[in-house]
Amino acid sequence: MDIQLHGPLASIAEKNIQISLSKAITLRQLLNLLVVRQPGLAPYASCKTDIDLSAHLMVYKKDIPLKIDSKVENNDHLQFFIHIMGG
Amino acid sequence: MFGYHGKILRVNLSKHTTETRNIDEEDFRKYIGGVGLGAKILYEETDSNTDPLGPDNPLIAFTGPFTGSAAPSSGRHHIVARSPLTGIFGESNVGGSWAVHFKRTGFDGIVITGKSDSPVYLWIHDKGVEIRDATNIWGQDTFDSSDHLKDATHKKATVAVIGQAGEQLAKIAGITHIGSNVRAAARTGMGAVMGSKNLKAIVVYGTQKTPIANPEGLKKSFKPVRLHLREVTKTFSKFGTSGGIENYEKLGNFPLKNWMQARWKSVSKVSGFTMHDSILTGKTACHSCAIACGRLIKIENGPYAPLEGEGPEYESIGTLGGECLVDNLPAISKANELCNRYGLDTISVGATIAFAMEAYERGIITVDDTDGVELTWGNADAMITMVHKIGKREGIGKLMGEGSLIMARTIGHNAEEFAVHVKGLEPSAHDPRRFWSQGLSYATAARGACHNASWGHAYELALTMPEIGIPEPQESYTVSGMAETTAKLQNTMCMQDALVICRFTQIGKGVDVNNVIDWLNLITGWDMDTDEFLETGERIFNLKRLFNTRLGISRKDDTLPPRFTSLERTGEGLNNKLPPIGQLLSDYYEFRNWSEFGIPNQEKIDSLGLKIL
Ligand code: SF4
Numbered sequence: 001m002d003i004q005l006h007g008p009l010a011s012i013a014e015k016n017i018q019i020s021l022s023k024a025i026t027l028r029q030l031l032n033l034l035v036v037r038q039p040g041l042a043p044y045a046s047c048k049t050d051i052d053l054s055a056h057l058m059v060y061k062k063d064i065p066l067k068i069d070s071k072v073e074n075n076d077h078l079q080f081f082i083h084i085m086g087g
Numbered sequence: 088m089f090g091y092h093g094k095i096l097r098v099n100l101s102k103h104t105t106e107t108r109n110i111d112e113e114d115f116r117k118y119i120g121g122v123g124l125g126a127k128i129l130y131e132e133t134d135s136n137t138d139p140l141g142p143d144n145p146l147i148a149f150t151g152p153f154t155g156s157a158a159p160s161s162g163r164h165h166i167v168a169r170s171p172l173t174g175i176f177g178e179s180n181v182g183g184s185w186a187v188h189f190k191r192t193g194f195d196g197i198v199i200t201g202k203s204d205s206p207v208y209l210w211i212h213d214k215g216v217e218i219r220d221a222t223n224i225w226g227q228d229t230f231d232s233s234d235h236l237k238d239a240t241h242k243k244a245t246v247a248v249i250g251q252a253g254e255q256l257a258k259i260a261g262i263t264h265i266g267s268n269v270r271a272a273a274r275t276g277m278g279a280v281m282g283s284k285n286l287k288a289i290v291v292y293g294t295q296k297t298p299i300a301n302p303e304g305l306k307k308s309f310k311p312v313r314l315h316l317r318e319v320t321k322t323f324s325k326f327g328t329s330g331g332i333e334n335y336e337k338l339g340n341f342p343l344k345n346w347m348q349a350r351w352k353s354v355s356k357v358s359g360f361t362m363h364d365s366i367l368t369g370k371t372a373c374h375s376c377a378i379a380c381g382r383l384i385k386i387e388n389g390p391y392a393p394l395e396g397e398g399p400e401y402e403s404i405g406t407l408g409g410e411c412l413v414d415n416l417p418a419i420s421k422a423n424e425l426c427n428r429y430g431l432d433t434i435s436v437g438a439t440i441a442f443a444m445e446a447y448e449r450g451i452i453t454v455d456d457t458d459g460v461e462l463t464w465g466n467a468d469a470m471i472t473m474v475h476k477i478g479k480r481e482g483i484g485k486l487m488g489e490g491s492l493i494m495a496r497t498i499g500h501n502a503e504e505f506a507v508h509v510k511g512l513e514p515s516a517h518d519p520r521r522f523w524s525q526g527l528s529y530a531t532a533a534r535g536a537c538h539n540a541s542w543g544h545a546y547e548l549a550l551t552m553p554e555i556g557i558p559e560p561q562e563s564y565t566v567s568g569m570a571e572t573t574a575k576l577q578n579t580m581c582m583q584d585a586l587v588i589c590r591f592t593q594i595g596k597g598v599d600v601n602n603v604i605d606w607l608n609l610i611t612g613w614d615m616d617t618d619e620f621l622e623t624g625e626r627i628f629n630l631k632r633l634f635n636t637r638l639g640i641s642r643k644d645d646t647l648p649p650r651f652t653s654l655e656r657t658g659e660g661l662n663n664k665l666p667p668i669g670q671l672l673s674d675y676y677e678f679r680n681w682s683e684f685g686i687p688n689q690e691k692i693d694s695l696g697l698k699i700l
Binding site for chain 1: 333358542659
């Protein structure tokens with residue numbers, strides 16, 4: 001899996017992260033994996049629900065925002081953006 | 088009575104008189120405060136002949152039961168009057184510290200009528216109300232005026248003040264509020280209403296507490312919510328509202344080139360992240376707010392230096408930056424500061440400049456009209472020059488100060504086709520082609536294209552409100568459920584503006600409807616339940632609608648500009664579709680029990696207890 005981080009996320013961790021997955025997992029599980037690997041992401045990625053996620057992050061697969069229970073798999077290319085709601 | 092003083096201050100500037108009037112608890116329970124009571128008074132005291140810039144148009148500012156109570160993010164108030172920009176219901180919600188200081192003078196609201204024969208300001212304090220001469224500060228900008236007024240009154244006072252734009256009746260003039268931070272009641276031309284009364288400022292400072300029914304219970308109830316709110320808003324607090332720019336551009340929600348363009352390589356240059364890493368020096372907060380979304384910036388070098396103070400918010404960057412394709416953050420910050428100084432609405436100013444840039448590109452206006460300024464896309468200096476011209480009402484700035492609709496009608500050549508507004512109000516920086524609920528709300532909100540009337544974009548993306556019957560986020564690009572979700576959100580937002588509490592407490596569901604009802608009951612001693620809460624929000628929304636229908640507003644006006652209904656943007660990874668506004672409107676009217684022409688049915692009016700109006 002190829003993960004591209006945007007904005008400040010790219011300076012907290014590597015801009016491109018490669019992760020090998022043996023089976024499909026949920027976005028929630030992927031975020032947990034990432035936080036272990038890149039602890040700097042914890043303030044943004046420690047999300048348990050879609051509402052938590054919406055307060056910090058938006059993750060895209062093929063330009064579609066993912067839900068926390070969306071499945072991701074090894075050949076996916078994901079983009080991570082910090083999300084600020086409102087304005 | 089708890090949660091209120093039960094009193095409003097009435098000022099007649101023609102007669103230079105002031106008077107205190109009582110308000111019954113029954114009226115508070117029915118309309119709460121903020122926009123609710125403001126709308127009721129405005130409805131009762133005006134008719135279809137009231138000139139928005141005439142002495143009979145009351146300028147009303149109302150606090151709510153939360154004001155001064157330590158409820159999170161409740162240092163806000165709501166200002167209403169008939170709008171000179173749109174001709175219909177005008178309203179603007181503003182944070183800062185004015186509301187709290189005003190309420191501490193012993194009043195819940197203020198109603199100002201008449202016109203002074205010379206410039207004056209109001210000084211409202213614990214011992215009374217004074218109408219003072221303002222001749223010496225008339226013509227000064229809001230910052231200089233505020234310094235002067237604080238020296239003349241109390242150093243801790245908060246000042247609601249107009250700049251040169253409001254004095255000269257620019258229809259996109261707002262009221263700048265200067266206390267512990269700078270906040271603007273920007274929208275719908277409330278600054279021009281104030282200017283039309285020869286009223287330069289309302290200065291407030293008080294120390295009187297409002298009685299609370301159950302202070303211990305309230306304290307206990309706030310504690311866990313405040314901790315949760317702080318946790319879920321930490322990213323928002325770190326980067327501010329403009330931290331959303333890059334992702335909103337990715338989503339196709341960020342306005343570019345007068346809403347023509349979908350993708351912008353320069354977007355990161357104007358984002359909250361760049362601000363954070365370059366010019367940010369600190370944060371500011373409205374009274375009782377732990378989120379602190381305000382930005383403090385300092386620019387020491389370059390053509391826009393020196394500049395120190397409040398930085399631009401998401402909406403201001405969206406309009407002064409994105410819509411004009413200006414990718415220079417210091418220039419946008421300068422324009423933002425000038426808008427605060429002149430007392431101008433950054434949204435309408437940015438949008439009107441973007442409209443003028445398109446008119447220039449199409450050859451409808453030329454350098455002969457702009458005093459030699461090349462009004463080309465991305466021209467930062469031209470954008471700033473236009474802000475000066477609008478603020479001073481000079482040259483083409485005089486026309487631009489009337490807003491994009493009047494400007495379009497004046498310059499002709501079918502320019503109305505690309506004037507992006509609803510009912511005369513330019514939209515904020517959220518694209519209804521990405522969020523249809525936003526579009527439906529732009530079309531039906533009382534003041535025109537108002538993003539705050541529903542906050543629909545957030546409820547399409549992730550938020551839910553099972554408390555009011557929105558158990559799941561609304562699916563984007565779907566007609567089913569869109570009208571119902573939008574209407575329910577509009578009713579709930581009316582309650583936020585009546586109580587008065589900040590929209591941003593919704594982030595991550597930091598504060599939910601149950602919290603709010605709990606606090607309202609603990610403050611007032613009432614026993615309001617969810618049904619009554621929702622009915623009250625619906626009553627306020629319908630009251631604003633009735634104000635507008637009395638002025639002839641109907642389905643013909645509940646629409647979106649051609650840019651949103653006929654221009655499909657293209658761009659890499661862009662996923663957006665034109666909103667089917669007619670179909671959405673029909674569903675919406677049906678859900679609201681309004682006629683097919685958008686008029687509330689008598690049965691609905693009666694059931695909401697609005698018959699007496
Ligand atoms: S979140 Fe921002 S706008 Fe809202 S009350 Fe707090 S500081 Fe003011």
